[in-house]
Amino acid sequence: MYLDNFKTVYYKSKNKLMFVNPSLKSGGGNRVFVELSNLLTERFESVSILYPNNSKDRSHYYINENVTLLPVGRVSTSIFKKILNVFSSIREIKKILDEDSEMISIISDPILSIFYMTLPKKYKKRTYRFVQADDYRIYDDLYILKNKIILSVYKNLCLKSYSDVDHLLFNSVYTYNQFKNLVPNTDASLKIVHPGINTSVFYNRKTRVSNQFNICLVARKHPWKGFIDFISAWNSIDQSVKEQINNIFIISHDDLGEFNLPEKAKIIKPSSDIQISEVMNLAQIFISTSWWEGFGLPPLEAMACGCAVLCSNSKGILEYALDRQNCMIYEPKNVGQLTxxxxxxxxxxxxxxxxxxxxxxxxxxxxxxxxxxxxxGILNENS
Structure with missing residues (x-):
């Protein structure tokens, strides 16, 4: 396993880690906490992932057997019961922190971070907020919150939650700068933890077929993921160019029925990272269309798999993406540039x-x- 290279790097800490996830569904923020948990079992006395049990969906991510999963509440589908599970999760977090002085909690989700404000101040000394997105603007398109009044309430609470923790981490310069623009008087320094790739899974398998030309992308229904921009660009490409493409592999678990998919599209619903890697290894080109990302893992994974990557300037990707040097970058929503x-x-x-x-x-x-x-290293600085 890829854990082996990490085992001898650090002495065993007496501290214990509790990552707090909104769920175990597939998603960038959840992925980061799962991967860190897998490796940090070799570094810390114990590592757990606590989450409100608000979804039947589970990710395809590998979870180390030494990571303790702590679901809170029964699986629920109603909004009311989901909120109850969140409150129950906060009570459970308080109980765990109260009983174990060596426990450190790490939270990222912007909604859960608001609920975290109800914890007594003494527990926040052992809490890290890992900012992985522009949390203040993440719901601006109303796709999730639906209502402008609810959005306004969320934004006010989000600002308060930013100043409610003692320790802040960021996944990119972009997320740090967005935070600093909102809280200019903060003394929070730039402490970055870059997400990564599992190089034993995402690598160039040399499996591309010489007589096939394929495109690959990850698609979501969420507007700011920009999938509609790809559809528009594909419809604008000359027919003679389209004819050179054999397949468009679309990696997604979402229902994409609202989109007018190209005839050459093939929906892939992966059951593992290995399957995602295998699909990327069949494609010559990978496309990322997000309007913004805190970091953006799929383009990086595609790079490791040997794809030529075409991505929007979603800001967070600039941690690794260099236009015309290791990828091609276009401005978000600019369908003409994408085409x-x-x-x-x-x-x-x-x-x-x-x-x-x-x-x-x-x-x-x-x-x-x-x-x-x-x-x-960041935790060591504060210990």
């Missing part, structure tokens, strides 16, 4: 090969082992 860059990548094989080769090398710098070291 032109995609056409160029399809037609220009030397450019594709050069970008893919540079990206594959650069991606190796971002591993979960490095993320665990960054995280442990």
């Amino acid at each position: 032109n860059n995609l056409t160029k990548l399809i037609l220009d094989a030397p450019l594709r090969n050069r970008l893919a080769a540079a990206a594959e090398v650069n991606a190796q710098k971002f591993t979960w082992q490095n993320a665990a070291r960054q995280f442990s």
